Amino acid sequence: MHGWFPEDISTYGPDIDRVFSLIYYIVGFWFVLTQVAIIAFLVRYRRRAHVPARPVRGERWRELAWILVPAAIVLVLDLGIDAAGARVWDAVKKDLPPGDVHLAITAKQFEWLVTYPGPDGKLGTADDFTVNSQLHVPQGKNVRVTLRSQDVVHSFFLPNVRLKQDAVPGRSIDLWFNATKAGSYELACAELCGFGHYTMRGVFVVESPEAYAAWVAQHAASGGGA
Amino acid sequence: MSEPAGFWRRYVFSTDHKVIGRQYLFLGLAMALLGAASAYIIRWQLAWPESQIPLTRWIPEPAMYDGHLDPSFYNQLVTMHGTIMIFFVAMPILLGALGNFLIPLMIGADDMALPRLNMLSFWTIFTAAVVLLASFFVHGGPAASGWTAYPPLSDDPSYTGVDWGQNLWLLAVALEFASFLMGGINFLTTVVNMRAPGLGFFRLPLMVWMQLTAAVLFMLSVGPLIAGAVMLLLDRTIGTTFFLPQRGGDPLLWQHLFWFFGHPEVYVVLLPGVGAVLEILPVFTRKPIFGYRTIVYSTIVAGLLSFIVWAHHMFVAGIDPRLATPFSITTILISVPFAVIVFAMIASLWGGSITFPTPMLFALGFLVTFLVGGVTGIFNGSAAVDIFIHGTYFVVAHFHYTLFPTVFFGGFAGLYYWYPKIFGRMLNEALGKLHFWLTFLGFNATFLPMFLLGMGGHMRRIYNPLQYDFLKPLAPVNQFATIAMIVLLLGQIPFVLNFFGSLRYGAKAADNPWGANTLEWQTSSPPPHGNFPTPPTVHRGPYDFSLPGAPADFVPQHRPAAAGGRAA
Amino acid sequence: MTTAAVAAGERIPSGKLAVWWFLASEIMTFGGLLAAFVLCRFAGGGWEDQAAHVNAWIAAVNTLILLTSSLSMVEAHRAVEDGSRGRAATFLLITVLLGLTFLGVKGFEYSRELAHGFTPSTAPFWSFYYGLTGLHALHVLAGVVANAALWIAALRGRGWAQVAPRVEYAGLYWHFVDVVWIFLFPLVYLS
Numbered sequence: 001m002h003g004w005f006p007e008d009i010s011t012y013g014p015d016i017d018r019v020f021s022l023i024y025y026i027v028g029f030w031f032v033l034t035q036v037a038i039i040a041f042l043v044r045y046r047r048r049a050h051v052p053a054r055p056v057r058g059e060r061w062r063e064l065a066w067i068l069v070p071a072a073i074v075l076v077l078d079l080g081i082d083a084a085g086a087r088v089w090d091a092v093k094k095d096l097p098p099g100d101v102h103l104a105i106t107a108k109q110f111e112w113l114v115t116y117p118g119p120d121g122k123l124g125t126a127d128d129f130t131v132n133s134q135l136h137v138p139q140g141k142n143v144r145v146t147l148r149s150q151d152v153v154h155s156f157f158l159p160n161v162r163l164k165q166d167a168v169p170g171r172s173i174d175l176w177f178n179a180t181k182a183g184s185y186e187l188a189c190a191e192l193c194g195f196g197h198y199t200m201r202g203v204f205v206v207e208s209p210e211a212y213a214a215w216v217a218q219h220a221a222s223g224g225g226a
Numbered sequence: 227m228s229e230p231a232g233f234w235r236r237y238v239f240s241t242d243h244k245v246i247g248r249q250y251l252f253l254g255l256a257m258a259l260l261g262a263a264s265a266y267i268i269r270w271q272l273a274w275p276e277s278q279i280p281l282t283r284w285i286p287e288p289a290m291y292d293g294h295l296d297p298s299f300y301n302q303l304v305t306m307h308g309t310i311m312i313f314f315v316a317m318p319i320l321l322g323a324l325g326n327f328l329i330p331l332m333i334g335a336d337d338m339a340l341p342r343l344n345m346l347s348f349w350t351i352f353t354a355a356v357v358l359l360a361s362f363f364v365h366g367g368p369a370a371s372g373w374t375a376y377p378p379l380s381d382d383p384s385y386t387g388v389d390w391g392q393n394l395w396l397l398a399v400a401l402e403f404a405s406f407l408m409g410g411i412n413f414l415t416t417v418v419n420m421r422a423p424g425l426g427f428f429r430l431p432l433m434v435w436m437q438l439t440a441a442v443l444f445m446l447s448v449g450p451l452i453a454g455a456v457m458l459l460l461d462r463t464i465g466t467t468f469f470l471p472q473r474g475g476d477p478l479l480w481q482h483l484f485w486f487f488g489h490p491e492v493y494v495v496l497l498p499g500v501g502a503v504l505e506i507l508p509v510f511t512r513k514p515i516f517g518y519r520t521i522v523y524s525t526i527v528a529g530l531l532s533f534i535v536w537a538h539h540m541f542v543a544g545i546d547p548r549l550a551t552p553f554s555i556t557t558i559l560i561s562v563p564f565a566v567i568v569f570a571m572i573a574s575l576w577g578g579s580i581t582f583p584t585p586m587l588f589a590l591g592f593l594v595t596f597l598v599g600g601v602t603g604i605f606n607g608s609a610a611v612d613i614f615i616h617g618t619y620f621v622v623a624h625f626h627y628t629l630f631p632t633v634f635f636g637g638f639a640g641l642y643y644w645y646p647k648i649f650g651r652m653l654n655e656a657l658g659k660l661h662f663w664l665t666f667l668g669f670n671a672t673f674l675p676m677f678l679l680g681m682g683g684h685m686r687r688i689y690n691p692l693q694y695d696f697l698k699p700l701a702p703v704n705q706f707a708t709i710a711m712i713v714l715l716l717g718q719i720p721f722v723l724n725f726f727g728s729l730r731y732g733a734k735a736a737d738n739p740w741g742a743n744t745l746e747w748q749t750s751s752p753p754p755h756g757n758f759p760t761p762p763t764v765h766r767g768p769y770d771f772s773l774p775g776a777p778a779d780f781v782p783q784h785r786p787a788a789a790g791g792r793a794a
Numbered sequence: 795m796t797t798a799a800v801a802a803g804e805r806i807p808s809g810k811l812a813v814w815w816f817l818a819s820e821i822m823t824f825g826g827l828l829a830a831f832v833l834c835r836f837a838g839g840g841w842e843d844q845a846a847h848v849n850a851w852i853a854a855v856n857t858l859i860l861l862t863s864s865l866s867m868v869e870a871h872r873a874v875e876d877g878s879r880g881r882a883a884t885f886l887l888i889t890v891l892l893g894l895t896f897l898g899v900k901g902f903e904y905s906r907e908l909a910h911g912f913t914p915s916t917a918p919f920w921s922f923y924y925g926l927t928g929l930h931a932l933h934v935l936a937g938v939v940a941n942a943a944l945w946i947a948a949l950r951g952r953g954w955a956q957v958a959p960r961v962e963y964a965g966l967y968w969h970f971v972d973v974v975w976i977f978l979f980p981l982v983y984l985s
Contacts, residue, residue: 004681006696019610034572034597041575042353042590047513052779053772054577058517058570067517067569074565078558081608085549088610093394094547109385152379152618153477155542155617159696161685162614168544169378170471190617190685192372194385195298198689339808411815415808445815449822453830457925466914466921468830474918479830486826525983 009181010161010204015088016190017162022084026077073078092163093107096176099144101137107147107167112187118220119213127220133202138212139182147173155191158204164190241341242755243326244384245347248648250322251641253348257314257355262715264307269546271295273701273708276689289367298387299691301370308373309395312495313402314355315447316633317383320353320498325437329413329755331746332431334422334762334784339415345622354401361394372687374488377469377480381461396459403448410441422745422784428522429783431744431768432515435502435522440494441761443529447490459516481543485536493532495629499636500567503589506643507571509742510586511578512779514769517570524563524570531560541609542616550609557607559600564600568593579772581777585740586657588639591666592631599627602677620680626673634665638721642658645725646739650752651732659723664717669712675703717780719759744768813963814971817970820933824974827929831981833924844919847912850983856899857979860934863892864972867941868963874961882961883948886941889968893938900931923982930974937968 001025008014045053057063089158102123104115109135118127137143147156149167157164161177187202207215240246270279275359278293289299326344330337338344361368367583368391371380375395383389417430417438457468458480465475471478508515515521537545537553571593602624605611615621645653682700684691691697691704737752743766749758762784770781835841870885902926914924941964947957 001274001681004504004678006683013333013680016610016614020605020606020614021710023604023608023611027604031597031601034568035594037572038575038590038593041572041578045575045578045580046510047512047581051579053511053513053579055513055770055774056516056573056577057769058520058573059512064517066521067520067566067573069571071562071566075559075562078561078604079555081604082551083609085554085610088552089547089554089613092610092613093550151375152385153543157617157683157685159614164542164613164616165542168471171544173544186694188685188694189681191376192301192687193305193379195296195301195370195387195689197301197687198297198691198693201693342813343812407816407819407910409811414815415811419805419808420812446822449824450829451825452823453826456929457827457830460914460921460925464914464924467918468921468925473915475921476834479834483830571875597849658963735904 006159007181007185008160009179009183009185010158010163011178011180012092013160013162015091016203019081019085019088021047023081026081037177064100069225092095093175096174097142099176100141102144102146103137104146104148105135105156105167106150107156107189107193107200108150109152109194110189110200112156112200112202113150114202116219119153121215129145129219131219133187135187135202135204136212136215137179137204137206138209139206140180141209142176142178144174144176147175152193153191154189154193157188157190158185159188160185160204166191182206182208234617238321239345241337241345242339243330243341243344243371244648244752244757247323247325247327250318250326250349250351251648252357253352254315254323257310260359261307261310261315262718264303264710266715267295267306268303268587269704269711270299271300272691272752273705275692276781289463294742295689297689298370301372301386301687302368302388302391304364304371304687305369305375305395309358309369309399311629311633312373312491313399314351314630316495316637317402317406319637320352320495320502320633320640321406321437324433324498324502324637324644325413325441326409326763328432328644329416329437329645330420331749331757332434332744333417333420333425334745334760334764335416335420336756336761338412339419340412342564343408344412347405347412350401350408352672354398357394357399357401361391361398363392364390367391367516374484375458375459375480376484376494377461377475377477378471381458381469383462393459393462394632396462398456400452400455401636403452406441406444407448410445411568412436413441413514422762422764423760425783429764429767431500432504432521433501433516435525436497436504439525439529440497441498443490443532444494447487447494447533449487449675450483451487454480457483475572478540478544479622482536483542485539486533487540490529490532490627491535492625493529498519498630499592499632499640502636502640502643503592505742506585506589506639508769508771509587509643509740510583511575511580512771513574513578514767514771515570516576517566518769520766521570523565524566528560528563528567531556531563533601535560538607538609538612541612554607554609558604561600561603561607568597568600584653584655584662585639585643587659587662587712588635588642591662592635592639595627595635595666595669598674599624599631602627603608605624606755614683617686619676619684620681622686625674625675625681630669630673634669641725643740645728645748646735647751647753648748649740650735651728652735652739653728653732657720661717661720661724664720666715668714668717672707672714675707675710678708679703703743713716738782741778741780743770743780745783748782748784807959809963810960812968813966815928817966820970820974824929824977826838827922827926828977828981831926834918835985836920837976838916840918841919844917845982845985846911847907847910848923848945848983849906850927852899852903853979856896857975859892859896860972860975863889863896864969867968871961871965872957879948879954879958882958884943886945886948886961890945893934893941896934897931897938900927926963926978930971930978932973933974935973941968942965944956 106193113130114135115128115130117123118165119129147167149169154167156167165175185204187204191202282290283293288296366387366389370386370388379385380392460466461468467475467476469477504515535557536558541550606624679700684697737750738747764783765786766783768783774781812955866885866888870882875882912920
């Protein structure tokens with residue numbers, strides 16, 4: 001089943017996948033139980049000559065217990081799922097750790113403008129440069145992104161990081177991730193944003209901190225651009 | 227009451243709820259053709275992007291270029307598919323047709339409380355449908371921002387190239403809302419005021435409870451979206467800035483207004499389908515429905531909860547992260563009353579004497595498939611998991627596994643079950659069973675793989691997935707789903723043949739071909755104008771089946787208690 | 795309708811239920827708009843300067859006009875209950891005229907504001923101002939039309955017995971329109 005997920009390369013990706021698995025096993029159990037019960041009843045209680053139906057109305061508590069007790073168990077399991085999920089949500093979306101690298105990404109029809117802080121490491125200074133739809137990050141470091149949009153609502157989606165955040169014009173939204181495996185992956189837009197929505201793809205490169213620094217230095221020197 | 231005379235008063239501008247119900251049915255079925263056609267083009271494009279789509283050469287530029295789909299038109303089809311299916315297929319068939327036709331009959335009334343308003347409600351939605359279809363022919367084409375119409379994409383024509391198309395969309399949806407508000411008035415006043423003597427609320431058939439709850443949910447939830455639609459229309463016409471951030475507006479305001487309605491709306495669509503299944507199960511198990519009162523209370527609880535879950539559509543939209551956990555909790559709580567209802571349906575099978583004519587097959591099909599929709603809701607309701615699966619095909623699969631069961635399995639179950647009553651003829655069983663199996667297999671084969679697509683990260687509303695390396699391995703899944711969908715579409719042919727053929731050649735239907743208890747079966751098929759030659763009096767609940775000591779295995783609601791068996 | 799009602803419980807006239815249903819949905823609509831206004835107002839800044847440009851005195855006059863019209867509507871209903879068609883006609887006419895006055899004052903207010911350059915596009919406050927008061931004004935207009943139709947029916951006399959109960963329903967609607975203004979006035983003009 002896990003083979004269907006994109007490769008997991010972030011620190012919190014496995015946590016999200018674990019909540020998915022937890023839900024999968026819990027609901028899977030109930031799903032199988034209920035479907036088996038349905039089929040069993042359909043077979044067992046097919047109409048047979050001279051065997052009348054039993055007019056059980058489910059108005060007495062000992063009859064209702066058959067559906068209320070399972071429902072109560074479902075409730076308890078649901079709350080457990082929420083508890084597990086809340087921890088992971090908070091770690092990803094609410095309690096942002098300090099970043100080793102800060103980037104600013106502005107979404108627009110139909111590209112991602114990624115602004116890097118340049119060799120001085122600070123955004124908003126003269127050595128910043130902007131690259132079109134290419135996201136480079138150092139491996140194993142906390143990356144903080146300030147996400148904006150120039151026009152409509154887009155959605156910043158890194159499947160391998162398990163991260164998604166809508167880019168809303170008029171807002172600056174902070175997010176973070178830490179990519180653990182070097183390689184070349186993809187960035188996608190996950191919110192309908194116009195006729196070019198399907199072209200809003202970015203290259204997402206995770207490289208060693210040295211290679212990242214070299215790439216940054218090279219781009220800062222040449223003044224930015226794609 | 228005098229009989230209406232000419233053709234126009236009897237068949238077109240009729241105030242008879244049975245005629246109006248049929249009109250809603252034909253409107254819904256006709257619009258379903260368009261909804262299906264748009265799905266066909268969308269799915270073909272997803273399976274074989276940028277190929278020539280068969281049977282579409284007649285669609286002119288700039289929508290299609292000799293059978294090649296334009297990306298804008300793709301977005302427009304996606305928009306129209308959702309809009310048509312929810313507002314012009316699901317609601318007309320489940321509420322407009324089944325609700326209008328059945329409510330007066332099931333409560334022993336001769337018509338709705340306000341028949342002229344009822345007629346107006348149909349012609350309002352008819353106008354709405356015309357307005358929506360007109361949007362295909364204006365410059366810039368129809369709306370292209372999804373059925374959810376998020377601004378700023380939907381707010382400023384320069385973002386999509388769509389101008390009057392979006393305005394007409396807003397107008398059509400507003401008219402549709404007005405139509406169902408008018409219809410809802412009738413549902414409520416008729417049930418409150420016109421029940422037959424002896425028909426207390428807890429003797430009402432569950433279908434009536436479901437229709438009533440759906441109508442109330444709709445009425446209470448639609449207001450904020452009407453406000454939002456007015457605001458969006460004003461943004462687009464007189465230059466207000468409600469949703470445009472460049473001038474101080476907030477796109478998220480629309481999302482809150484939309485989903486405050488949007489979530490209760492899905493239960494508005496779900497409940498009548500559930501109602502049809504709850505009417506059918508007792509008849510073909512020959513035993514009472516299990517847990518009548520529990521089902522009623524669960525439905526009301528679910529209805530109330532539906533107003534406090536809406537932001538689960540907005541977990542990654544930019545809301546304050548602290549809101550996510552509360553909404554996750556309310557969302558997961560709403561699964562409990564629905565679990566109760568599903569368990570009650572399963573318990574209704576236990577100890578029965580079960581037969582499997584077509585209505586029962588579709589009712590069981592609902593139960594089996596809705597379970598998938600229900601459990602996959604848990605994934606979406608968990609904010610942490612939703613970070614990954616939001617905006618992917620996992621969501622698409624989930625909502626098709628809830629909407630399709632209610633509209634097609636529940637709705638068709640209802641159509642097969644009540645067709646004899648509505649049209650006075652029996653449908654062909656063999657064609658019905660063929661229709662069921664092709665639909666059941668086709669539906670599952672189309673949508674079950676979409677969960678896998680979603681797990682793979684496949685985004686929604688994507689004209690060409692092959693642009694992405696990580697989606698290329700999923701191409702065979704898209705192709706499989708498309709082929710399955712074609713089977714599903716072709717599987718509807720037996721139904722079309724059966725529906726129209728039986729109108730003419732079907733066996734004449736008796737009053738009560740299924741041996742059921744509710745009042746609509748205690749008059750002729752179809753009922754005469756005025757429904758009941760003598761107004762009935764009710765002495766028992768709707769599900770007195772297999773009562774010990776009774777002369778038959780069913781006791782209709784109007785039989786006095788002395789006729790045998792314990793009255794409910 | 796020839797079907798008898800259920801023996802137990804009071805029967806509520808269908809027309810009245812219908813009006814209450816309609817009003818409930820309208821409460822949700824105006825409620826949505828007002829809630830959005832309140833939230834936006836207290837989320838962002840800068841609205842105070844824009845809001846200072848509306849004229850609370852003109853709006854106060856309009857409030858008085860609307861409240862008086864609700865009074866005349868109550869009198870019209872009382873006249874119907876007393877069986878006095880003539881009095882009902884008179885008070886319906888007064889309500890209509892007061893409603894038209896309200897609209898006239900509103901129109902005058904709009905023209906002043908537009909002349910000063912405050913259009914719907916000027917700022918979010920103005921979007922809500924024109925949106926809220928405009929939607930409300932449309933509802934006032936609808937009420938004026940309904941009341942005018944009733945006034946004409948009262949004058950004519952023919953078929954009055956059928957139509958007379960609708961004065962109560964129109965009254966419910968008119969009071970609702972008044973109540974919306976009671977909420978709108980302090981939120982838009984006084985805060």
